[in-house]
Amino acid sequence: xxxxxxxxxxxxxxxxxxxxxxxxxxxxxxxxxxxxxxxxxxxxxxxxxxxxxxxxxxxxxxxxxxxxxxxxxxxxxxxxxxxxxxxxxxxxxxxxxxxxxxxxxxxxxxxxxxxxxxxxxxxxxxxxxxxxxxxxxxxxxxxxxxxxxxxxxxxxxxxxxxxxxxxxxxxxxxxxxxxxxxxxxxxxxxxxxxxxxxxxxxxxxxxxxxxxxxxxxxxxxxxxxxxxxxxxxxxxxxxxxxxxxxxxxxxxxxxxxxxxxxxxxxxxxxxxxxxxxxxxxxxxxxxxxxxxxxxxxxxxxxxxxxxxxxxxxxxxxxxxxxxxxxxxxxxxxxxxxx
Numbered sequence: 001x002x003x004x005x006x007x008x009x010x011x012x013x014x015x016x017x018x019x020x021x022x023x024x025x026x027x028x029x030x031x032x033x034x035x036x037x038x039x040x041x042x043x044x045x046x047x048x049x050x051x052x053x054x055x056x057x058x059x060x061x062x063x064x065x066x067x068x069x070x071x072x073x074x075x076x077x078x079x080x081x082x083x084x085x086x087x088x089x090x091x092x093x094x095x096x097x098x099x100x101x102x103x104x105x106x107x108x109x110x111x112x113x114x115x116x117x118x119x120x121x122x123x124x125x126x127x128x129x130x131x132x133x134x135x136x137x138x139x140x141x142x143x144x145x146x147x148x149x150x151x152x153x154x155x156x157x158x159x160x161x162x163x164x165x166x167x168x169x170x171x172x173x174x175x176x177x178x179x180x181x182x183x184x185x186x187x188x189x190x191x192x193x194x195x196x197x198x199x200x201x202x203x204x205x206x207x208x209x210x211x212x213x214x215x216x217x218x219x220x221x222x223x224x225x226x227x228x229x230x231x232x233x234x235x236x237x238x239x240x241x242x243x244x245x246x247x248x249x250x251x252x253x254x255x256x257x258x259x260x261x262x263x264x265x266x267x268x269x270x271x272x273x274x275x276x277x278x279x280x281x282x283x284x285x286x287x288x289x290x291x292x293x294x295x296x297x298x299x300x301x302x303x304x305x306x307x308x309x310x311x312x313x314x315x316x317x318x319x320x321x322x323x324x325x326x327x328x329x330x331x332x333x334x335x336x337x338x
Contacts, residue, residue: 001280003212003220006306007297008318015149016331019161024183027326027333031317033309038320043181043334046291052194053245054289055236059176059253060199062167064135065142067154070107070115072100078107080115081145082133083173083205084226089129092121094173094206101125110141123206123223135170145173147209147330149296162330171203171226177330178251178292196240198233200261202226202253207275212298222275222300227257234261234269237286241266246288248338252301255308258286279303280311289338294321294328309337 020026028041030049041049050056066082078101081094095101105117113133119126144154144162154162164179166187191197206223214220237258240247249255260274261267262285277300290308295301306314317335326333 001217003215003217003298005311006217006299006302008315008322010297010322010328014322014325014328014332016327016329016333017150017152019157019180019331020327023161023165024181024186026181029317029321029324029326029333029335031309031313031335031337033313033337036310036313036316038317040324044186046186046336047189047193047195049336049338050190050193050195050248051246053196053240053243054248055196055198055240055245056190056248056250057233057237057254057258058164058166058179058182058197058199058250059202059257060164060166060168061172061176061201061203061253062170063144063163063172063175063204064170065138065144066173067143067145068109068138068141069143070109072097072105072107076100080107080109080127081173082138083124084171084203086126089132090118091127091129091133092124093127094124098125111137113137123210147174149329150331166199168199169201169203169228171201172205174204174209175330176202176204176251176253178254178334180331181334182250196236198236199230200233200254200257201228202257202274204253208253208301210300212300212303217279217303220277220300222277224273224275225253225256226271226273227260228271229257229261229267229269231269234267238266241286247286248289248291249287250291252290252292252295252304255287255290255304259284262286277303278307280307282307284308289336291334291336293330293334294318294326294332296329305335305337
């Protein structure tokens with residue numbers, strides 16, 4: 001299939017630049033993936049669409065303040081987005097001015113921290129830092145890595161709103177944004193209604209947000225991202241599958257974790273790494289329903305939801321969302337596919 005098969009027209013004013021005025025107040029488009037039928041609701045009403053006995057799985061990765069501003073020896077400005085630690089003092093990073101940042105080049109970051117490029121990779125650079133970077137340093141000097149289609153600097157309110165209420169494990173370079181809609185009250189209401197809530201951890205990196213540059217989607221290669229499936233989550237999912245109860249994944253990162261950790265013996269607990277690329281034709285083994293945001297054109301995320309509900313159903317639903325003036329992308333409205 002062609003990457004352009006997953007394009008759609010989106011007025012720029014529908015790209016949400018700020019979160020909804022109140023967490024959990026966003027609109028919800030509900031898509032029947034068998035018929036393609038669409039209905040309109042709100043996130044607050046989600047409980048009416050989730051049957052008792054459903055296992056809902058959330059990604060509890062926490063976003064690092066991973067965006068740092070640096071200068072080169074010549075005084076040039078560079079942005080460095082830390083992706084993952086690769087050893088003592090070593091970090092893989094996405095940067096601006098990639099062509100100029102070749103091995104041997106140095107940059108200076110806040111508090112006199114120096115970093116040297118030691119390896120050039122197709123989509124990232126490997127840096128050696130002059131001293132260790134910890135979360136305290138990033139809290140003092142880093143910025144939240146808002147996506148580029150949010151055309152503003154991060155503000156103090158983003159520290160709360162670009163983070164899920166259940167985020168625990170630091171490690172993501174972008175938020176698992178489907179989870180941004182959930183409040184403690186909504187989670188409690190779901191539990192009270194007999195919904196079984198569990199968590200996985202997948203640290204969001206290039207595998208999630210790198211654009212597809214290949215003409216044919218089959219030629220795109222995903223980057224690896226690290227995940228962990230707790231034993232409690234694996235047991236809950238395996239029991240639900242045996243009992244014929246649905247598994248509802250919140251966000252594409254939860255989908256990719258569950259599908260990656262599935263074997264012929266069921267869902268396996270423990271750590272792992274995945275570069276799974278889900279696009280139409282993929283046979284889902286775990287996920288029966290999906291709660292997600294609206295995704296960017298020609299992205300691997302749009303291809304994933306198209307694999308789940310059918311490309312024609314997804315593009316028709318997106319066309320309806322545009323017509324109804326839904327808000328799109330990270331800070332936008334939500335979609336339930338069932």
